[in-house]
Structures are given as structure tokens and as C-alpha cells.
Amino acid sequence: MAITTVGVIGAGQMGNGIAHVAALAGLDVVLVDVKAEAVAKALSTIGKNLDRQVAKGGIDAGAKDAAMARIQGGTDMSALSAADIVIEAATEREEVKLSIFKQVVPLLKADAILASNTSSISITRLAAATDRPHRFIGMHFMNPVPVMKLVEIIRGIATDDATFEAVQALADKMGKTTAVAQDYPAFIVNRVLIPMINEAVQALQEGVGNVESIDAALKLGAAHPMGPLALGDFIGLDTCLAIMRVLHEGMGDSKYRPSPLLVKHVEAGWLGKKTGRGFYDYSQDPPRPTR
Ligand SMILES: CC(=O)CC(=O)SCCNC(=O)CCNC(=O)[C@H](O)C(C)(C)COP(=O)(O)OP(=O)(O)OC[C@H]1O[C@@H](n2cnc3c(N)ncnc32)[C@H](O)[C@@H]1OP(=O)(O)O
Numbered sequence: 167m168a169i170t171t172v173g174v175i176g177a178g179q180m181g182n183g184i185a186h187v188a189a190l191a192g193l194d195v196v197l198v199d200v201k202a203e204a205v206a207k208a209l210s211t212i213g214k215n216l217d218r219q220v221a222k223g224g225i226d227a228g229a230k231d232a233a234m235a236r237i238q239g240g241t242d243m244s245a246l247s248a249a250d251i252v253i254e255a256a257t258e259r260e261e262v263k264l265s266i267f268k269q270v271v272p273l274l275k276a277d278a279i280l281a282s283n284t285s286s287i288s289i290t291r292l293a294a295a296t297d298r299p300h301r302f303i304g305m306h307f308m309n310p311v312p313v314m315k316l317v318e319i320i321r322g323i324a325t326d327d328a329t330f331e332a333v334q335a336l337a338d339k340m341g342k343t344t345a346v347a348q349d350y351p352a353f354i355v356n357r358v359l360i361p362m363i364n365e366a367v368q369a370l371q372e373g374v375g376n377v378e379s380i381d382a383a384l385k386l387g388a389a390h391p392m393g394p395l396a397l398g399d400f401i402g403l404d405t406c407l408a409i410m411r412v413l414h415e416g417m418g419d420s421k422y423r424p425s426p427l428l429v430k431h432v433e434a435g436w437l438g439k440k441t442g443r444g445f446y447d448y449s450q451d452p453p454r455p456t457r
């Protein structure tokens with residue numbers, strides 16, 4: 167099945183990145199969110215990120231304009247009826263995703279693929295709540311989507327071969343390399359990465375180091391491009407906590423216990439870069455460590 171139109175649900179940091187890369191790959195994109203402001207912000211971010219690629223000589227201005235023209239943004243879910251595949255990239259909460267699928271499934275083409283960009287939630291369980299478990303799959307992009315090479319593909323227990331092959335071909339067309347993960351809590355990347363971030367928060371809580379020393383230690387001592395606390399802020403601390411909770415519950419092992427300091431940050435609404443404060447204060451330039 168040839169995919170020419172991609173629907174994206176959720177115009178946050180991942181949704182805008184997925185729309186950006188799909189449009190640049192020559193696909194038509196329908197980007198929907200519950201809030202018109204989120205769609206407007208996403209379109210503006212995509213424009214800025216494409217400008218950056220033009221300025222660096224990666225693409226020409228014509229390619230930017232053509233990509234922008236291929237993206238139709240809005241709040242009307244019925245626009246997704248044109249899509250050959252819909253990639254759900256809304257907030258990492260199972261009840262949000264389930265309510266989206268309930269609303270969207272009746273609008274889709276009979277043979278459309280439904281994919282979730284979930285960071286951690288069972289693909290089999292999400293698929294079972296739709297009318298098409300065989301055409302449901304995990305298509306997990308990494309942040310920032312225009313930069314990171316990987317797409318993790320997660321098959322649910324019912325995902326058929328045609329769906330898997332179509333999604334692998336789509337990832338190729340979008341210039342990504344794929345890694346296949348089995349459907350266990352948080353799959354591969356986040357099974358390893360998010361407990362590392364959680365451990366850095368726990369080390370901060372215990373006073374093993376401060377924000378600056380913990381991030382410097384991993385950047386300079388283990389060649390990570392960002393320190394774990396800056397990376398947590400970049401991902402979103404709400405998303406990190408949601409993933410830890412899925413791991414904790416799904417594996418039933420106390421080693422995945424979320425750090426109480428991570429919980430407190432989320433309770434305070436200090437979700438990281440997207441809210442202006444996390445382990446760093448982003449109102450300062452450069453961002454200032456908060457502890
Ligand atoms: C939670 C999950 O479910 C899964 C996940 O995604 S986990 C998170 C995975 N991501 C990571 O681990 C990211 C780690 N960090 C990095 O790789 C780097 O710090 C970074 C790529 C984000 C920034 O790199 P940097 O060298 O500090 O900055 P900078 O030089 O400005 O940018 C490098 C390139 O990325 C581009 N870029 C940076 N941020 C970007 C963004 N948000 N959107 C688009 N492009 C971006 C820049 O234009 C630049 O492009 P060129 O190479 O063509 O020049």
C-alpha cells in the first residue's frame with residue numbers, strides 16, 4: 167500500500183517534528199490538535215526549523231516552501247479521513263490516547279494504518295481499543311525529529327506483515343533508520359534512557375551532585391551530547407515521569423520507582439523547556455541551573 171498522505175494527531179514538539187520530516191519527504195500532511203494555538207505554534211516552529219536548514223544549506227528555499235504548502239493544520243479531526251496512515255503523537259497518557267482513537271477510528275479510511283508515537287505504552291493494549299489491531303503499530307520517533315536518525319518500530323501482537331512493511335518503507339522515505347522492538351514496557355530506547363535520567367534526578371535529590379556537576383559529569387565523562395537533567399527538561403519531565411510509571415507498573419520491579427523529586431517537579435508544573443522551568447530556568451540566557 168502506497169502512503170501519500172500522513173495524518174498527525176497532537177501538534178506538540180513530536181507532532182511538529184513528524185509533520186516537518188514527512189512534508190520534506192514529499193508527503194501530504196494533515197496535522198490536528200485540540201487547540202488552534204497549538205497548531206499555529208507548530209506551524210511557526212516548523213517554519214523556523216526549515217529556515218535553519220535553508221540557512222545551513224541543507225535544503226533550498228523552494229523545498230521549504232513546498233514542504234510548508236504540503237501541511238494542512240487544524241482542529242477538525244475529520245480532515246484525517248484523507249490519510250493513508252495516522253500517527254498519534256498526543257500527550258503520554260493512556261486515557262488521552264484511547265479517547266482519541268475512539269473519536270478518530272470512525273473517520274478513517276477502512277484500510278488506513280493507525281500508528282502511535284507513544285514512548286512506553288503497550289501497543290497491543292492500544293490496538294485492542296480500535297477496530298484495526300492488525301493495522302495498528304508503534305512508530306516511535308526521537309526528539310528532535312528532524313535531527314535524530316532513529317525510528318523504533320513496535321509490532322503489537324496482532325500487527326500484520328503488510329502494516330509492518332508499509333511503516334518500514336515510510337520510515338525509509340522519511341530518511342530514518344529503523345530498529346525493531348518487541349512490545350514490552352517502554353520498548354528499547356526508553357527502557358534504557360529514562361531510568362538513567364530518573365537516576366540522575368535521584369542523585370540530585372540525594373545531593374550526590376548539583377545540576378551543573380551531574381550534567382557535566384555525563385557530558386564530559388561519558389560523551390553524552392546533553393547531560394541527563396538537560397535531556398529530561400528537553401523531553402518533558404511529565405513525559406519522563408509517565409514513562410517511569412509505565413515501567414514501574416509494567417515490570418513490577420522497584421528499580422523503576424520514579425524519583426520523588428521528579429514527581430515533585432511534575433506536580434509543580436515545572437515540566438522542563440516547554441514550560442520555561444525544569445531543572446534549568448529557561449528565562450535566563452543561558453538557562454540557569456535551579457539547584
Ligand atoms: C522520550 C522518547 O520517547 C524518546 C526520545 O526522543 S529520547 C531523546 C533522544 N534525543 C536525544 O538524546 C538528544 C540528545 N541531544 C542531541 O543530540 C543534541 O544536543 C541536539 C541535536 C539536540 C542539539 O545539538 P547541538 O549540537 O547542541 O546543537 P546545534 O549545533 O544547535 O544543533 C545540531 C543540529 O541539530 C539541529 N537542531 C537542533 N535542535 C533542533 C530542533 N529542535 N529541531 C530541528 N533541528 C534542530 C541544528 O539545526 C543542527 O543542524 P546541522 O547539524 O544541520 O547544523
Ligand SMILES: NC(=O)C1=CN([C@@H]2O[C@H](COP(=O)(O)OP(=O)(O)OC[C@H]3O[C@@H](n4cnc5c(N)ncnc54)[C@H](OP(=O)(O)O)[C@@H]3O)[C@@H](O)[C@H]2O)C=CC1
Pocket residue numbers: 175176177178179180181198199200201204254255256257258259262266283284285286306307308309400401402405440
Ligand atoms: N518529548 C519527547 O522527547 C518524545 C515524546 N514522545 C511521545 O510523543 C507523544 C507527544 O509528546 P510531546 O510532543 O513531547 O508532547 P507535547 O506535550 O509537546 O505535545 C502533546 C500535544 O498533544 C495535544 N493533545 C492533548 N490531548 C489531545 C487530543 N485529545 N487530541 C489532539 N491533541 C491532543 C496537547 O495539547 P495540550 O497541550 O492542550 O494538552 C499537545 O499539543 C507522547 O506520547 C510522548 O511520549 C516520543 C518520543 C520523544
